[in-house]
Amino acid sequence: GAVVSQHPSWVICKSGTSVKIECRSLDFQATTMFWYRQFPKQSLMLMATSNEGSKATYEQGVEKDKFLINHASLTLSTLTVTSAHPEDSSFYICSARKGSEQFFGPGTRLTVL
Amino acid sequence: KQEVTQIPAALSVPEGENLVLNCSFTDSAIYNLQWFRQDPGKGLTSLLLIQSSQREQTSGRLNASLDKSSGRSTLYIAASQPGDSATYLCAVWDNYGQNFVFGPGTRLSVLP
Numbered sequence: 001g002a003v004v005s006q007h008p009s010w011v012i013c014k015s016g017t018s019v020k021i022e023c024r025s026l027d028f029q030a031t032t033m034f035w036y037r038q039f040p041k042q043s044l045m046l047m048a049t050s051n052e053g054s055k056a057t058y059e060q061g062v063e064k065d066k067f068l069i070n071h072a073s074l075t076l077s078t079l080t081v082t083s084a085h086p087e088d089s090s091f092y093i094c095s096a097r098k099g100s101e102q103f104f105g106p107g108t109r110l111t112v113l
Numbered sequence: 114k115q116e117v118t119q120i121p122a123a124l125s126v127p128e129g130e131n132l133v134l135n136c137s138f139t140d141s142a143i144y145n146l147q148w149f150r151q152d153p154g155k156g157l158t159s160l161l162l163i164q165s166s167q168r169e170q171t172s173g174r175l176n177a178s179l180d181k182s183s184g185r186s187t188l189y190i191a192a193s194q195p196g197d198s199a200t201y202l203c204a205v206w207d208n209y210g211q212n213f214v215f216g217p218g219t220r221l222s223v224l225p
Binding site: 093100 | 206
């Protein structure tokens with residue numbers, strides 16, 4: 001199999017602060033990583049596709065200036081929620097593509113007070 | 114735009130029953146289809162991956178089938194157990210392998 005980690009697993013922050021979430025592929029290189037968001041009792045929604053060495057592709061309705069994605073290496077993608085507000089509280093999950101499969105991280109629960 | 118639906122939204126059954134969970138997708142041009150399990154507050158556990166050229170995959174008590182032409186997949190769970198209680202999500206990749214779309218999930222409760 002392939003392992004994807006996320007850090008932190010949970011974070012609580014004050015409104016207006018920025019939060020960075022890391023997604024790492026531990027035993028493989030991933031040219032493409034994906035970021036998803038899941039609100040309570042809802043399914044996962046793709047936020048953006050992160051490609052190593054190039055700009056991320058954002059889904060419609062996702063603010064690229066608010067959700068900054070950096071994929072600087074083949075094993076690391078970061079999502080920074082800038083000026084977080086309570087409505088950004090959610091479960092954020094990343095995945096990394098390996099061949100014809102995606103492998104998912106354990107998720108990060110963000111709570112903005 | 115690909116849309117994925119799942120029925121039923123929720124299911125509660127006594128232990129030992131055989132179950133069928135349904136997944137439908139609107140665009141049959143898919144790269145693959147994957148079934149996941151999600152426990153409350155947790156991440157995803159991949160159960161079965163079916164490539165577009167395949168018709169079914171089996172793992173233990175789980176069997177997933179794929180009918181691309183009709184835009185349907187089913188997940189069959191044999192001899193259900195309380196430990197199977199979770200939300201089951203199906204997701205499809207578009208034909209270019211770029212866009213992964215999730216269904217809303219089926220919340221399963223298996224009662225002892």
